[in-house]
Amino acid sequence: MNEPPATPVIEMRDIQIGTMRDTSLTVLENVNWSVAAGEFWVVAGQQHSGKSDFLLLTGGLMPPAAGDYKFFGNETRIFDETRLTDRLRMGFIFENAQLFHYLTIAENIALPLQYHTNLPVDEGVQAIEDLLELTELKSVAHATPASLPRSWHKRAGLARALTLRPEILLLDNPLGGLDARHSQWWLRFLDQLWRGHPAFGGKPMTIIATTDDLRPWRSARRKFALLKGKQFVTLGSWNEVSATQEPLVKELLAVPLEEPVAAAIEKEERETNF
């Protein structure tokens, strides 16, 4: 007997996305997208193509301007008070980590745990110690964010998002501005999380990451999408990405473009005020 198809964890139908500062602007239109549990999506786009706003909407931090958004099958606009349980099923890592500047790295990571489980400040230390160990942040645990390089901020942002053991991880351009060593660590660690990291009970995580450079994300198991000129385009697997003749994909793969194509892209960018 055939099993009924599992409910998608995220489902978007004709979604229109504004920006955080001005919801009257539209950065993406007619987004139709479905994410099943355990998938690893990479959403690529140039700078200012709306990647962050797309992810903020997916994370329930911003309502859609129009369309239907379902999270685990439930109609959602924004995660308010009544949707706290749903909110905590999702971990969000911002592009600039957005750590609380007045707290140390360890305090930043511990904050969600202390708030949601009412742990006394000096308890729950073991869980935090484990996360610091896992993300190699132990040596900088008592430093404030201002005294650390940006690459460590991102790891602290990841550790903070993992504190409450989410099922879905949203990452806004996690490899942006990282050197090769840090990039490799991130790709390895995200892969472990996606497969089911032993530190999180071995349960596979659903991962959605945005990027402005497709090269490091090459993998047959990941799914790819593209943000192009206010449109969300599903590309499919890596084989389809590498086979496509779409100039923007070539650009995001850093393949040298032929002169007329490059001129066409430049013209398009000028017209869309990038």
Add this chain to the structure above:
Amino acid sequence: MRGNLSKVFELTETQLFRRAPLPKSYTDYLGRKLFLFLLTVQGLGAFALITLGVILKKFSVAPNLMRPIVRQEITRAGAKMLPMFLFVAIALGFLVIGQTVSVAARFGATDYIGTVMVTVIVRELGPLLAAMLMLARIGTATVIELGTSRALGEVEALEAVGIDPIHYLVVPRVVGMTLGVFSLTVYLILAALGSGYLFAFLQNVPLTPGDYVKQIAESLSWLDFALLALKTVAFGFFIAIVTCYHGLAQPLRLEEISRVTVRAVAQGIMVCVAIDALFILLYLNA
């Protein structure tokens, strides 16, 4: 969470009006100013009500995390401000009594020194001065801190981990400033009354400490205590609301923080003066 902040922002949308093109006539200009004023009042009112709701609803949420933060804010807006308040209180006592003695001695009316102290310091200058000092020292710091958090995206980060920014960032500051203004006003009044008598004593005014205290006690009524408590609590609460609202309720860029701080201080002063005027009416009609 997100809903709380966006509710306030959707209600006001004052930025839309501030960004609109310059009006063509003075009447348009006045109309826009009036409209902005009404929108700000609406936004502040909504923010105050939401904050009160969060205080009541989330009183017992994460007490192990929140109570130390609230204590920290009370220390910051209370105990740490005490030396400055005592300095100002002594200066205020000297000033008021100095002026009163120089005038009253000419008419032989030194019997009214205690009454003057109650009228000027207990009813008017003490609470208002305490509120202004709180606005200058803690209010401005609050707008800058929250504005920075907002501009750096830390508010969204709080929401992303399911923490209500109003509960975590606003409630401790509201409690701290409300209790701070109330308790510091009491200390300020006591110190000013003490320094006032010291000045009178040094000026050889024929007034015994017993007579001075008696004059003050006779000039005070239960209404003074009740209205003083209410007024200082209102000052503290609304200073916190105005400064937190401007720091937090609207999306900000780092370069906008200085402008927002100036606006918050100006509105804070206006709110305090309005509250003071309201209490004068209450005194006069009581």
